[in-house]
Amino acid sequence: MALLALFSSATFAFEEGLALSESSWEEKAEWIETLSKDTTDEAEQILQHWVGGNLFYWPAENRLVAGTKEGRKYELREIIGGLVINVVKRKAVKKIKVNNKLRRQIKQALAYRSLSSPDASKRLKAITELKRKPDYSLLQTLLRLEVANPDLTTARDLRTLVGLVYLESSKSTEQIEGIKRLTGNLSSEAKEGLSRLLLREDLTSDVRALGQRTIKDIEKKLLYWGHAQNIVFGVSLGSILLLAAVGLAITFGVMGVINMAHGEFIMLGAYTTFVVQQIIPGNSATALLVSIPAAFMIAGAAGILLEKSVIRHLYGRPLETLLATVGVSLLLQQMVRSIFGPLNQAVTSPEILSGSFVVNAAFAITYNRVFVIIFAALVIVGLWLLMYRTSFGVRLRAVTMNRGMAASMGIRSQRMDALAFGLGSGVAGIAGVAISQLTNVGPNLGQAYIVDSFMVVVFGGVGNLFGTAIAAIGLGVATKIVEPIIGAVLAKIVILIFIILFIQRRPRGLFALRGRSVEE
Structure with missing residues (x-):
């Protein structure tokens, strides 16, 4: 519950779907920021549908819905629960648009929400998912969560994730910090991350030498534990x-x-x-x-x-x-x-x-x-x-x-x-x-x-x-x-x-x- 203290209480007015649909890219970014601070399930579901391109504003009911294209029409469903509401023509709904910049922002917001969940299994699942493809844009968010994370069951995995994210940096100081965080880490993600780092041609000699020593040490320990x-x-x-x-x-x-x-x-x-x-x-x-x-x-x-x-x-x-x-x-x-x-x-x-x-x-x-x-x-x-x-x-x-x-x-x-x-x-x-x-x-x-x-x-x-x-x-x-x-x-x-x-x-x-x- 200590993680939730990072958020301020903010409630999204779902009736304001019209304003969201007609907002500019900058205004949509502010909406995403608002939703990221909303701890309700509705806010999370809106972000999930939005990043997937399935979020619509339905003027007839003046609310947001999830939509799936069925031929020339759209099947509308409840945001929560997925209950089918209606099947309407394309002109009857307005799609909440998203570009790559907003998509990255939404992913960051979803990751932040999942990592801040009071449910340890949900946090661990989010960390595991993010370790598959580390995103450098999440670094500051992860560092704040690492400081606030009181759960020892996820602390080790979160440290690994932060180390992998550091490796994606173009700065040698951050790359070295990432290598240090992964020293002695026997997970497959750590080894793959270090191997991926060593394939880059823009590494300094210090970073490359430290990376090679670290991965050799990991391989040696893996052999013994094997x-x-x-x-x-x-x-x-x-x-x-x-x-x-x-x-x-x-x-x-x-x-x-x-x-x-x-x-x-x-x-x-x-x-x-x-x-x-x-x-x-x-x-x-x-x-x-x-x-x-x-x-x-x-x-x-x-x-x-x-x-x-x-x-x-x-x-x-x-x-x-x-x-x-x-x-x-x-x-x-x-x-x-x-x-x-x-x-x-x-x-x-x-x-x-x-x-x-x-x-x-x-x-x-x-x-x-x-x-x-x-x-x-x-x-x-x-x-x-x-x-x-x-x-x-x-x-x-x-x-x-x-x-x-x-x-x-x-x-x-x-x-x-x-x-x-x-x-x-x-x-x-x-x-x-x-x-x-x-x-x-x-x-x-x-x-x-x-x-x-x-x-x-x-x-x-x-x-x-x-x-x-x-x-x-x-x-x-x-x-x-x-x-x-x-x-x-x-x-x-x-x-x-x-x-x-x-x-x-x-x-x-x-x-x-x-x-x-x-x-x-």
């Missing part, structure tokens, strides 16, 4: 891989079962999120919280059913297990298509996960990716506590290491098999909840993660949760570092070749763990 951004994106990708693979680390790593339907359990979790959001509309945060246990239970129940009905009869027969789970995978995909249709479904992220955490113009990460990273860390910590700090985990590891000895101690191995498979499938389900916050939900969602999940489990060490976490984050970061150099497709190929060569030297992966498959 690497940091790739690492963070790699951790984000690794967290997604971890969520997708950690359930497989239990079913494949601990139990030795090749479950090709693992991706479909991820898909079930994602569709559970979609269904819960339909049941609890208008509150996506609550829906997300409810979806996590719901997805775990639904995917876990499906996993237990699969183990008892199919997998239990195929232990020790990996080829038959693989073929059977492929069939289950296709069955689940078709079931989902029959219920929800073949098209992807959108899941709305909670408001708290909207937007980004912005460090500077070169480094930002969306809140939903931060959520996935934290969520993956909580899942892996929770699983570790379950496996190593509970009686269930002790019994499961006992069955894994020595089934006969565990049975002699009274542990029901078949029951543990079903529970372990349900646990792995349930974790896959909550992975689907997290992935639904990043992409649309579709019948083929799980297929995008099944191969990468197996790579992560094998690379990290079969059955080792810590190894799975290290492998997932490592592969994610490596992929994001290599992608900018050779492209996404070649990056996947290079990573796959590396894993194959690594497994040739270390068949047990990074962190080996004795389990049933090793014993056999």
Whole structure:
């Protein structure tokens, strides 16, 4: 509201449209000055229509209207709201004329109004628009606003805009001031503005030297921040891989079962999120919280059913297990298509996960990716506590290491098999909840993660949760570092070749763990 103190209260008499239409260019400039000081929406709309050449005086009603040419006639609309009033002949209205000088004055007035708005988002939008094509004629206006601007959220962008406007000057002192203001600024507009300045032939040697040093410094910082951004994106990708693979680390790593339907359990979790959001509309945060246990239970129940009905009869027969789970995978995909249709479904992220955490113009990460990273860390910590700090985990590891000895101690191995498979499938389900916050939900969602999940489990060490976490984050970061150099497709190929060569030297992966498959 402090910005509004720059204006004096002035109300435009809209009935004076006749005087405006018949005024000279000098008088029109005074009208623009009057309108620029009027804080009403009507004044702003008049300026908008005027600069667009759509402002008319309608003598029959003695007022200003917005007009659009329709053949040989004009469609007249209200200044505010755009409601159609009438369709009249050309002679029935008088156009409020505008020349280039007045147009520049109106643009300056509109920019001044927008930048002085009490709405921070409106000010930021105006600054962003003006940065695309800096106008030196706005310099004094911007300097006054910079002094009066109390909002830190727009101060940095306003400083950038003033720097860009200074660069448009023909005076070396102002050009130097603009360069100083943009020193260390990593925005694309700053770099483009400096590059545009260096193309000018009328620069002094001091200005050119300072500009070249500044742009080199910006490029160096952009390179460093770009690497940091790739690492963070790699951790984000690794967290997604971890969520997708950690359930497989239990079913494949601990139990030795090749479950090709693992991706479909991820898909079930994602569709559970979609269904819960339909049941609890208008509150996506609550829906997300409810979806996590719901997805775990639904995917876990499906996993237990699969183990008892199919997998239990195929232990020790990996080829038959693989073929059977492929069939289950296709069955689940078709079931989902029959219920929800073949098209992807959108899941709305909670408001708290909207937007980004912005460090500077070169480094930002969306809140939903931060959520996935934290969520993956909580899942892996929770699983570790379950496996190593509970009686269930002790019994499961006992069955894994020595089934006969565990049975002699009274542990029901078949029951543990079903529970372990349900646990792995349930974790896959909550992975689907997290992935639904990043992409649309579709019948083929799980297929995008099944191969990468197996790579992560094998690379990290079969059955080792810590190894799975290290492998997932490592592969994610490596992929994001290599992608900018050779492209996404070649990056996947290079990573796959590396894993194959690594497994040739270390068949047990990074962190080996004795389990049933090793014993056999």
